[in-house]
Amino acid sequence: MSLQLSVRDVTKRFKTGEGVTGISLDVTKGELVTLLGPSGCGKTTVLRSIGGFLKPDSGDILIEGRSVVALPPEKRPTSMVFQSYNLWPHMTVYENLAFGLKIRKLPKAQIREAVADALRLVQLPNSEKKLPGQLSGGQQQRVALARSLLLKPAVLLLDEPFSALDAKLRQEMREELREIQTQTGLTMVFVTHDQEEALALSDRIVVMNHGHIEQAAAPRHIYDRPSTLFVARFIGKMNFLEGVVEGSGIRVGPFVLPNEDRIEGETLVGVRPEDVILKAAEAGEGMKGLIKQIMVLGHYAEISVELEGGGTVRSFQPKDAVRELTAGQQVAVAFTKSIAYPKIGDN
Amino acid sequence: MSKGQGRKQAILGLIMVSPSFLLLLIVVVLPIAQSFVVSLREESGGIGLGRYAYLFEDKGMRDNLIFTLRITLVSCALVLAVSYAMALYMRFSDGRLVDWIRRTYMIPLFIPGVIATYGLMNLLGNHGWLSRFLLVFGIELPRIIFDQKGIIIANLWFNIPFATMLLSSAMAGIPASVIESARDVGAGKLAIFFRVIFPLSFKTFLVALTFVFMGVIGSFTAPFLLGPNAPQMLGVSMEQIFGVFREREQAAALAFFTFLLCSALGYFYIRSMAQEEASRS
Numbered sequence: 001m002s003l004q005l006s007v008r009d010v011t012k013r014f015k016t017g018e019g020v021t022g023i024s025l026d027v028t029k030g031e032l033v034t035l036l037g038p039s040g041c042g043k044t045t046v047l048r049s050i051g052g053f054l055k056p057d058s059g060d061i062l063i064e065g066r067s068v069v070a071l072p073p074e075k076r077p078t079s080m081v082f083q084s085y086n087l088w089p090h091m092t093v094y095e096n097l098a099f100g101l102k103i104r105k106l107p108k109a110q111i112r113e114a115v116a117d118a119l120r121l122v123q124l125p126n127s128e129k130k131l132p133g134q135l136s137g138g139q140q141q142r143v144a145l146a147r148s149l150l151l152k153p154a155v156l157l158l159d160e161p162f163s164a165l166d167a168k169l170r171q172e173m174r175e176e177l178r179e180i181q182t183q184t185g186l187t188m189v190f191v192t193h194d195q196e197e198a199l200a201l202s203d204r205i206v207v208m209n210h211g212h213i214e215q216a217a218a219p220r221h222i223y224d225r226p227s228t229l230f231v232a233r234f235i236g237k238m239n240f241l242e243g244v245v246e247g248s249g250i251r252v253g254p255f256v257l258p259n260e261d262r263i264e265g266e267t268l269v270g271v272r273p274e275d276v277i278l279k280a281a282e283a284g285e286g287m288k289g290l291i292k293q294i295m296v297l298g299h300y301a302e303i304s305v306e307l308e309g310g311g312t313v314r315s316f317q318p319k320d321a322v323r324e325l326t327a328g329q330q331v332a333v334a335f336t337k338s339i340a341y342p343k344i345g346d347n
Numbered sequence: 348m349s350k351g352q353g354r355k356q357a358i359l360g361l362i363m364v365s366p367s368f369l370l371l372l373i374v375v376v377l378p379i380a381q382s383f384v385v386s387l388r389e390e391s392g393g394i395g396l397g398r399y400a401y402l403f404e405d406k407g408m409r410d411n412l413i414f415t416l417r418i419t420l421v422s423c424a425l426v427l428a429v430s431y432a433m434a435l436y437m438r439f440s441d442g443r444l445v446d447w448i449r450r451t452y453m454i455p456l457f458i459p460g461v462i463a464t465y466g467l468m469n470l471l472g473n474h475g476w477l478s479r480f481l482l483v484f485g486i487e488l489p490r491i492i493f494d495q496k497g498i499i500i501a502n503l504w505f506n507i508p509f510a511t512m513l514l515s516s517a518m519a520g521i522p523a524s525v526i527e528s529a530r531d532v533g534a535g536k537l538a539i540f541f542r543v544i545f546p547l548s549f550k551t552f553l554v555a556l557t558f559v560f561m562g563v564i565g566s567f568t569a570p571f572l573l574g575p576n577a578p579q580m581l582g583v584s585m586e587q588i589f590g591v592f593r594e595r596e597q598a599a600a601l602a603f604f605t606f607l608l609c610s611a612l613g614y615f616y617i618r619s620m621a622q623e624e625a626s627r628s
Contacts, residue, residue, distance in 0.1 A: 053527060073530040086528035090546045099542065100532030144528075151532060 003065070004029040004187040005050065005155045010059030012045055020045050020211040023059070027155070032181055032188045034198040037208035038234070043191045044159060046208075050189060051157050052076045063154050079153035083160040085140045087132040093119070093143050094128035100151050118146040121180060138169045145177070149184065158190045162197070174200055195235050199223065207231050229341040232270045239276065239313045243269045243340065250340050253287040253309060257338045266343040275337040276315035278303065278325070286332030289313065294322055305333055379606055386600035398600035407577065414578035418495055418570075419563045422502035426510050426559050427552070429503065434514035435544070438521075456508045460568045467501055467573065468492050493575050501569035506562055510555040517551030518544075550623065557616045561609050581605050 005027040013019035020042035027033050035043035048054040050061055052073035061069045068076050087096050097115045106114070119125050122142040132140055141161055148156055158177075162170045178201060181188060192198055198205050199219045206216040207230075215227045226232035233240075241252050245264055249256035252269050259267075279286060289305040292312065301322040303315045313333055317325075325331075389397045402408050433452065437445055455463065470476050471491040478488040491497050521544060529539045545552075570580035579587070581601060589598035 051531065053530075073527070074533045074535060078531075080528070080531045082524060082528060084524055086522075086524045088525055088529070088543055088547075091542075099529070099534070103533045103535075103538060147528075147532065 002029050003027075004031070004063065005189070006060075006062040007046065007050065008060045008062070010046065010049055010056045010061065012049055012054055012056045018042070018045075018211070020208075023213060025206060025213070025216070027187055027189065029187055030185045031203045032178075032190060032201060033204045033206060034190045034192060034202040035206050035208060036192055036195060036198040036234075037214075039193055041208040042211040043193075043208050045211075047080075047157050047159055047189060047191045050155065051078050051080045053080075077154035078157055079148035079151045080157040080159060081141070081144050081148050081161045083163060085132070085137075085144045087140055087144055087147075089132055091131075092128065093124075093130050093132070093135075096132065096143060097147050097150055100147065104151075114150055115146075118150045119143075121149065121183070122146045123176070138165050138173065141165065141173065145180075149180065149186070154187065156186050156188045158188060160191055160193070163192070163194070170197070177201065199235070205235075207234060209234075225339065226270075229268065229270075229344065232339065232341065237273050237314065239271045239273065241269045241271065241311060241313070242343070243267045252338075253307075254285070255287075255335065257335065257340065259340055261340065263340050263342045267340045268343050269338050269340050271313070271335045271338045273302065273314045273316040275335055276313055277334045277336060278305070278315055278317065279332045279334060281330040281332050286334040287313075289331060289333055291325060291327050291329045291331060294325060294327060296322070305331060307333070379603065382599040382603050382606075385596055386603050388596045390596075398597050399604065401597065402601060402604055408584070410578040411581060411584045414495070415564060415581045418498055418502070418580060419560060422499050422506065422563045423556060423559050425499065426503055426506045427556060430507050430510035430514050430555065431552070433507075433511045434518045437515055438518035452511055453508045455504050460505065461572075463504055464501060464569055464572045467497065467504070471497065471500065492573055495575070497573035498566075498570050498580065501573055502563050502566070505566075505569070506559045510559055513551055513555045513558070514548065517548040521547050550619070553616055553619055557612055560612050564608060565605060 003026055005025075007023055007025040010023045011019070011021050013021070018040060023042075023046055025033070025046070035046055037043045045054060049056050052068070052071060052075075056069065059069075060067055063077055068078075073080075088099070091099065094115055097118060098111045101111045101114060115128065116125070119127060122145055124139060124142050124146070127135070127139070127143075132143065135143065141164075145161070162173045165173065174197060180186075190198075190201060199222075202219055204216060205219055205222050207214045207222065209230050215222060215231045217225075217227075222231065222235055226235055226238075232238050243250040243252040243257065243266075245251075245259060245267060246256060248259060250259045250263070250267050250269060251257075257269055277286075281288060287307050287309070289307040292304045292306045295302045296319055299319055300316050301319050303317055303322065303325065305313050305315065307313060315333070386398050387394050387396070389395050391397075402412065433448065437449055458466075468475065471488075472478070473490070473492065475488075475492070481488055489496075491500065525543060525547075526539060529543050534542065565582055566580065567582040567586065570583050571586070574580060574583060582605075585598050585601050585605075588594050588601065
């Protein structure tokens with residue numbers, strides 16, 4: 001796979017002190033990479049630097065092996081889908097889509113055909129004559145997406161494109177985007193603060209925090225083996241228990257859990273709720289606790305257990321498995337999988 | 348909503364618009380109607396359009412008309428060009444100069460017209476400051492005061508601040524994001540201006556044009572004090588016909604004709620607004 005986009009040691013600091021430092025990122029052709037992080041982590045700064053709307057203080061950005069860092073947005077082979085759609089309100093859908101092609105001086109018949117194709121791709125056929133104001137938010141974002149797709153950009157940039165839509169529509173758009181990506185083979189960089197969206201969409205997730213990259217890996221890997229405590233907290237749900245290093249393992253209550261990273265001193269052990277097993281208290285093994293709450297969340301239930309030694313553990317169980325459980329019942333908790341992190345003062 | 352409530356609201360609405368409607372009726376509609384009736388009285392005593400025919404048949408009057416239209420069009424073009432450029436500059440640049448322009452451009456609005464006109468006479472007159480200053484370098488200033496140039500310069504002074512204010516607010520209403528998306532699809536500065544910024548501020552442009560046009564075509568102070576003796580602008584001519592020649596009917600005809608000129612522009616303005624409304628619903 002050839003390298004389509006390469007961000008090399010990019011630093012951009014704003015007067016407010018926010019910004020990004022030393023960001024390096026390679027994206028291969030046809031890959032969908034998500035920049036994920038809390039607001040203010042610098043993900044949009046990276047995206048806008050790639051699009052040319054921000055000039056980095058230092059570092060280089062290469063697209064198809066060519067440095068674009070000195071080029072203005074209009075000269076870059078990128079196209080951006082904005083959070084607020086940014087359609088031109090005085091132009092019809094057709095004019096919105098044709099604008100970029102007209103600038104590229106394509107013949108009229110070709111533009112007409114390309115626009116119709118793009119509208120079919122985003123499932124809005126025959127809406128050429130409408131004005132953006134006559135469309136719903138989801139439809140407007142589809143038009144904005146079509147506008148970018150038409151230009152066949154070397155890299156498509158998406159800046160939280162679905163965050164203004166309601167949950168159901170967001171999910172639909174996600175699936176559609178994924179489909180469009182397989183159809184067109186476009187390279188995409190997608191910014192979001194929604195970890196679920198990132199997990200669903202991406203070939204690779206880049207988790208950012210405080211202007212630097214915490215971890216960049218495939219969604220599965222990020223979920224199973226978050227490399228830092230921040231990533232472990234940010235992606236999915238995670239229980240944290242205090243542990244003490246003991247021999248080659250880490251002792252948490254009655255268990256000695258593996259210490260793969262050879263951590264020393266105080267540790268925090270993370271366990272995903274789906275890796276928490278509940279057993280009858282009489283079984284004897286495990287950490288004793290009382291069931292505090294049972295919440296059925298569709299096909300699964302979330303059970304919180306207050307441990308005898310203090311602290312709460314959440315467990316996901318299939319909805320049928322919780323029929324016999326009631327709040328206040330005593331249970332024993334065990335773990336099938338865990339991951340350990342050194343305990344840092346401010347965490 | 349029940350029927351009774353609907354009627355109550357309709358009555359309340361009527362009561363609320365009635366003061367402004369009455370004012371419009373007394374101050375605008377009735378005088379216009381009256382002027383029209385007066386203007387129909389012929390010199391010979393009968394009723395007809397002779398007074399209007401005179402406006403086009405008399406060479407002096409014809410010259411006045413052409414002179415007025417020429418000054419109005421030139422003033423409108425210059426005012427809007429300058430105001431639009433200033434509004435654009437203030438919207439898309441920043442720095443100390445822009446801050447200064449932003450703070451000071453409205454000052455002319457706060458200076459009474461007669462005083463400003465007097466100042467222009469002192470500055471640009473035959474023996475004014477400018478001509479004395481230029482004389483040092485051996486340059487002779489062409490005649491500005493008591494000439495159409497003087498009227499046009501005064502119109503710029505009176506109209507640029509307000510037009511700029513209107514256009515600035517229109518510019519502020521164009522979000523940076525739509526310009527960003529235009530750059531993103533590859534539009535250069537010119538394309539952005541003609542395809543995005545101008546269309547999005549066109550409505551306000553039309554409002555500004557209407558205001559400047561009406562203001563200039565009906566102006567009196569500046570043309571009276573700064574203009575030539577002949578030809579005259581319609582306002583000055585009207586005053587002369589009314590006050591010096593004492594021809595009330597002829598003055599009324601000229602007034603009504605000026606009103607028609609303004610309504611022509613008003614018609615275009617309202618039509619474009621109506622089109623906008625229609626395309627929106």
